[in-house]
Amino acid sequence: MRSGDLDAYAELVTRHAPMAVRTATLLGAGTDAEDVVQEAFVKAYRSLGRFRDGAELRPWLLRIVANETRNHHRASVRRGARERAVALPAELLDPGEAVADHEAKERLLAAVAGLPDRLRVVVTCRYLLELDEAETATTLGLPRGTVKSRLSRGLARLRAELVEAGREADHV
Structure with a gap:
């Protein structure tokens, strides 16, 4: 080559x-x-x-x-x-899945899209693209420790947002 x-x-x-x-x-x-x-x-x-x-x-x-x-x-x-x-x-959306599962995926993807860019790209590479930490670090040009810390902060924000969205859905 x-x-x-x-x-x-x-x-x-x-x-x-x-x-x-x-x-x-x-x-x-x-x-x-x-x-x-x-x-x-x-x-x-x-x-x-x-x-x-x-x-x-x-x-x-x-x-x-x-x-x-x-x-x-x-x-x-x-x-x-x-x-x-x-x-x-x-390939991320399986049309045969139940509507509730589809809605959950949409909520999750919307929550990921709402993250600040520096967190969103790390979460996207690690979980949506299924890259390991080293590949994520190389792909984004970041130190591995930065990937770990941003991943931790991003997941914490997602967890909090999805818990809050679940509470709001229960009150509707």
């Missing part, structure tokens, strides 16, 4: 594109996730010479996707067109 073999790079794209699109979507690219991923793959191809031997490819690639998503998000804010809704990949 580093020597410019386009077939090898095409295989890399085929293998990692679904996870990259999910990452971009859940980190805030919304409906522009595929465009963000395409730009990220172009940047990754141009940066192959700087990829460290022995490093894990997936976290390196997802970090580029996360950075490109962040850049896209900032550009959208500057243009005043920031999307508020998070597009959910179809």
Whole structure:
């Protein structure tokens, strides 16, 4: 791949594109996730010479996707067109599940979307994208301890918000 073999790079794209699109979507690219991923793959191809031997490819690639998503998000804010809704990949929603379960998922995802960005991206990577702590740290370019502390604060906020929402639902 580093020597410019386009077939090898095409295989890399085929293998990692679904996870990259999910990452971009859940980190805030919304409906522009595929465009963000395409730009990220172009940047990754141009940066192959700087990829460290022995490093894990997936976290390196997802970090580029996360950075490109962040850049896209900032550009959208500057243009005043920031999307508020998070597009959910179809595989997160099982149409055969009960309505109550679907509503619970929607409440949870809305609560995650309501977290401050610094907490939301860590919770998203760790639980929605199912990355481990090391992969989350690499993907977001954060120290592992920062991932742990933000994850703890994010989960505490989610727990409190969902408990409060449950109390409100009981009073309706």
